[in-house]
Amino acid sequence: MNIHKHVSLNLNLRGLGESATLAINDRCREMKKNGVEVLNLGIGESPFPVPNFVVKALKMYATENRYLPVKGLPELRKAVADYHWHKDGVKVDPNNVLIGPGSKMLMYLLQLSFYGEIVVPTPCWVSYVPQAQLIGRQVQLINTNFEDKWHMSAERLAELCESEHDTYRPRIVVMCYPGNPDGGTYTAEELKEIAAVARKYEVILLSDEIYAQIHHRGEHVSVAKYYPEGTILSSGLSKWCAAGGWRLGTFTFPENLDWLREAITDAASQTYTSVSSPIQWAGVTAFKGGLELERYLWHVRRIFRELSGRCAEMLRESGARIHPPEGAFYLFPDFTPIADKLNKRGIMTGKDLCEALLTEKHVATVPGVSFSRPANEFTFRMSYVNFDGATALAASEGVPLHENLPDNFLDTYCGKTLDATKRICDFMNQGA
Amino acid sequence: MNIHKHVSLNLNLRGLGESATLAINDRCREMKKNGVEVLNLGIGESPFPVPNFVVKALKMYATENRYLPVKGLPELRKAVADYHWHKDGVKVDPNNVLIGPGSKMLMYLLQLSFYGEIVVPTPCWVSYVPQAQLIGRQVQLINTNFEDKWHMSAERLAELCESEHDTYRPRIVVMCYPGNPDGGTYTAEELKEIAAVARKYEVILLSDEIYAQIHHRGEHVSVAKYYPEGTILSSGLSKWCAAGGWRLGTFTFPENLDWLREAITDAASQTYTSVSSPIQWAGVTAFKGGLELERYLWHVRRIFRELSGRCAEMLRESGARIHPPEGAFYLFPDFTPIADKLNKRGIMTGKDLCEALLTEKHVATVPGVSFSRPANEFTFRMSYVNFDGATALAASEGVPLHENLPDNFLDTYCGKTLDATKRICDFMNQGA
Numbered sequence: 031m032n033i034h035k036h037v038s039l040n041l042n043l044r045g046l047g048e049s050a051t052l053a054i055n056d057r058c059r060e061m062k063k064n065g066v067e068v069l070n071l072g073i074g075e076s077p078f079p080v081p082n083f084v085v086k087a088l089k090m091y092a093t094e095n096r097y098l099p100v101k102g103l104p105e106l107r108k109a110v111a112d113y114h115w116h117k118d119g120v121k122v123d124p125n126n127v128l129i130g131p132g133s134k135m136l137m138y139l140l141q142l143s144f145y146g147e148i149v150v151p152t153p154c155w156v157s158y159v160p161q162a163q164l165i166g167r168q169v170q171l172i173n174t175n176f177e178d179k180w181h182m183s184a185e186r187l188a189e190l191c192e193s194e195h196d197t198y199r200p201r202i203v204v205m206c207y208p209g210n211p212d213g214g215t216y217t218a219e220e221l222k223e224i225a226a227v228a229r230k231y232e233v234i235l236l237s238d239e240i241y242a243q244i245h246h247r248g249e250h251v252s253v254a255k256y257y258p259e260g261t262i263l264s265s266g267l268s269k270w271c272a273a274g275g276w277r278l279g280t281f282t283f284p285e286n287l288d289w290l291r292e293a294i295t296d297a298a299s300q301t302y303t304s305v306s307s308p309i310q311w312a313g314v315t316a317f318k319g320g321l322e323l324e325r326y327l328w329h330v331r332r333i334f335r336e337l338s339g340r341c342a343e344m345l346r347e348s349g350a351r352i353h354p355p356e357g358a359f360y361l362f363p364d365f366t367p368i369a370d371k372l373n374k375r376g377i378m379t380g381k382d383l384c385e386a387l388l389t390e391k392h393v394a395t396v397p398g399v400s401f402s403r404p405a406n407e408f409t410f411r412m413s414y415v416n417f418d419g420a421t422a423l424a425a426s427e428g429v430p431l432h433e434n435l436p437d438n439f440l441d442t443y444c445g446k447t448l449d450a451t452k453r454i455c456d457f458m459n460q461g462a
Numbered sequence: 463m464n465i466h467k468h469v470s471l472n473l474n475l476r477g478l479g480e481s482a483t484l485a486i487n488d489r490c491r492e493m494k495k496n497g498v499e500v501l502n503l504g505i506g507e508s509p510f511p512v513p514n515f516v517v518k519a520l521k522m523y524a525t526e527n528r529y530l531p532v533k534g535l536p537e538l539r540k541a542v543a544d545y546h547w548h549k550d551g552v553k554v555d556p557n558n559v560l561i562g563p564g565s566k567m568l569m570y571l572l573q574l575s576f577y578g579e580i581v582v583p584t585p586c587w588v589s590y591v592p593q594a595q596l597i598g599r600q601v602q603l604i605n606t607n608f609e610d611k612w613h614m615s616a617e618r619l620a621e622l623c624e625s626e627h628d629t630y631r632p633r634i635v636v637m638c639y640p641g642n643p644d645g646g647t648y649t650a651e652e653l654k655e656i657a658a659v660a661r662k663y664e665v666i667l668l669s670d671e672i673y674a675q676i677h678h679r680g681e682h683v684s685v686a687k688y689y690p691e692g693t694i695l696s697s698g699l700s701k702w703c704a705a706g707g708w709r710l711g712t713f714t715f716p717e718n719l720d721w722l723r724e725a726i727t728d729a730a731s732q733t734y735t736s737v738s739s740p741i742q743w744a745g746v747t748a749f750k751g752g753l754e755l756e757r758y759l760w761h762v763r764r765i766f767r768e769l770s771g772r773c774a775e776m777l778r779e780s781g782a783r784i785h786p787p788e789g790a791f792y793l794f795p796d797f798t799p800i801a802d803k804l805n806k807r808g809i810m811t812g813k814d815l816c817e818a819l820l821t822e823k824h825v826a827t828v829p830g831v832s833f834s835r836p837a838n839e840f841t842f843r844m845s846y847v848n849f850d851g852a853t854a855l856a857a858s859e860g861v862p863l864h865e866n867l868p869d870n871f872l873d874t875y876c877g878k879t880l881d882a883t884k885r886i887c888d889f890m891n892q893g894a
């Protein structure tokens with residue numbers, strides 16, 4: 031009997047596919063198994079270890095086995111509120127903090143709960159659009175371009191609100207900065223302008239600031255400062271605390287979005303229940319932070335800053351347009367300027383380009399199309415994290431905080447990343 | 463400006479409310495804060511500590527910070543497959559195991575992915591119906607009754623399949639045994655009969671066996687043994703490993719439901735990503751089990767067996783109908799036989815009854831209606847777990863494994879549970 035092969039699936043899921051960044055990771059694993067050493071710039075994962083004092087906390091709380099409140103451990107919600115006050119100057123009531131198993135999960139429940147338009151500037155993080163698809167909705171994309179630094183301007187937002195004969199349509203606009211996949215961020219001035227437009231049109235902002243602490247100069251500014259009453263602030267342990275695998279994300283709501291927070295909480299209680307207890311307890315220590323964390327972040331930022339600068343320069347020299355990296359651990363080069371050359375080699379889309387980089391150069395990247403960019407644009411995301419973070423961190427600790435890293439540091443400790451970048455450049459220069 | 467009070471919510475979520483069992487827990491916490499000492503029989507949580515060797519494993523893997531594959535850590539999937547082979551005699555390919563942050567989450571994604579009817583016998587676990595509501599669907603309930611031991615018979619299943627002029631409608635039937643909320647289980651004979659009907663009508667079974675190891679005599683039998691090609695087996699760490707707060711659940715699919723497994727995996731990659739890495743590593747140790755776990759389970763079962771027997775007897779004496787407890791840590795007394803007496807006291811529904819028990823006797827229980835039973839049925843679930851499990855376990859370790867617990871053991875170590883039961887009985891006997 032084979033009746034169970036009679037596939038009966040929700041249409042929303044058919045052809046959905048796995049998350050693009052997770053899929054590339056799985057593919058690299060497979061190639062590795064077959065003996066091919068892939069340089070993986072695909073996955074967006076911090077290469078560093080979790081700070082030691084946070085690991086210690088997890089060990090200390092390993093016996094915690096009780097279901098915690100759906101909204102999260104009160105001590106953690108308090109620590110997250112304090113974090114946003116100290117780091118961002120944003121006043122948050124701990125009661126308005128929600129803890130989830132990754133901010134991706136919270137984002138999904140937000141899309142599920144909210145009945146209105148979700149607006150996302152592109153290039154955007156890979157999961158916003160598929161999440162909408164899961165629910166049977168569409169997101170409204172705002173395509174930005176290289177000249178705009180891949181960012182949505184206040185004008186573009188105003189245009190959108192005015193263009194559809196439905197100015198006050200319920201809307202959530204998603205912003206991610208420092209940005210995935212572009213590695214850039216907004217200036218305080220830009221954020222102020224966006225805040226003003228959002229306020230005027232009563233738009234809710236979902237401000238994904240999971241890379242806030244990986245602003246390369248530690249100068250992150252949150253839009254919530256300028257629009258506290260309408261901004262949902264998203265953060266978590268995955269990036270700055272290098273604990274992506276631990277799965278802990280946070281949403282912080284303004285008081286008057288209590289109806290949305292409560293709906294998401296109810297949905298949470300019927301899906302993930304609560305976040306792993308030992309992880310939440312360790313999270314309290316992480317969000318409280320302190321000197322040890324600041325030192326750690328200082329080293330992390332210095333390495334990312336210098337490494338990204340060097341890679342960007344190499345890419346620029348082989349024909350890419352690319353903005354100076356400002357945060358996170360991504361570069362988003364645009365090789366459209368050499369499109370003709372690539373076309374002649376039979377490479378017609380960004381996907382073709384990434385495929386060729388993988389099969390010919392064994393370098394894994396994620397094409398722009400996965401970030402909702404046009405198929406024929408020669409952009410891709412590269413995560414410059416394929417180096418041994420623990421060793422690099424230990425070495426950086428030997429270099430005084432106020433100095434630049436010594437000349438050979440990157441070659442010694444981030445060699446694999448430079449190698450991958452060099453392979454990309456070689457590929458571009460082929461047949462030049 | 464208060465525009466964000468203009469609530470714009472997905473209708474599926476409106477009035478959904480928090481999971482009934484989690485809500486009662488929150489309410490007990492609130493009452494406690496106000497100085498009322500509630501005896502909480504509401505939450506379904508093991509009172510015991512996580513076995514020590516599993517806690518040790520969590521500590522050992524505390525530095526694990528990488529995103530794991532969406533489907534789960536290969537070592538864990540292997541351990542889960544071995545567990546089902548050793549414990550249930552069910553052959554499982556590790557590739558067909560899926561790890562989630564609690565089986566509740568996996569159940570939600572199953573409901574989201576599958577396009578067909580979800581059939582649930584009642585009384586059923588509190589989240590099946592609200593999960594369907596979240597997705598905008600309905601589940602098909604099969605109401606059982608006391609005489610059937612609250613279980614779905616093979617005949618009832620056959621009737622359902624034949625009754626709607628759509629015999630081969632795609633269907634998943636959910637079974638939970640040892641049962642939440644009823645504490646009973648199926649005999650091997652009953653399972654064989656159900657398997658035969660399921661095979662005939664090509665029904666998929668979701669067999670929720672999260673309480674398998676808490677069969678009070680260690681004699682759990684899985685329906686997957688009789689219907690391997692159509693059974694999805696659900697398990698996890700929450701109950702037998704006392705790690706509800708850790709959040710780790712498992713689904714095991716038959717080979718020919720690969721399309722369903724893959725769809726759920728894709729949805730997982732867009733929602734929860736993967737389960738917390740240190741928790742998964744600790745899970746390998748837990749599922750591998752061994753002598754230490756078997757000893758632990760032996761003590762746990764003995765305590766639950768003797769305690770539930772005593773409580774059931776007390777309840778029966780004060781007018782309840784109740785089946786001999788066989789597993790899990792729940793009793794589901796039915797006070798319908800004294801309905802007239804209760805009605806005279808103004809108690810018209812099961813909810814009224816639980817409310818009165820809470821306000822008058824400070825005992826928290828969950829009414830039958832939360833498990834999809836009729837509103838006017840005087841049933842409720844009581845989790846007999848409000849005692850200090852660590853102390854009880856330590857004391858039990860002093861009693862040879864082959865002996866019964868000494869006479870005063872329950873009074874000494876499970877006094878709060880007996881007290882709560884006594885209060886319930888007192889309430890029922892009032893005005894008698």
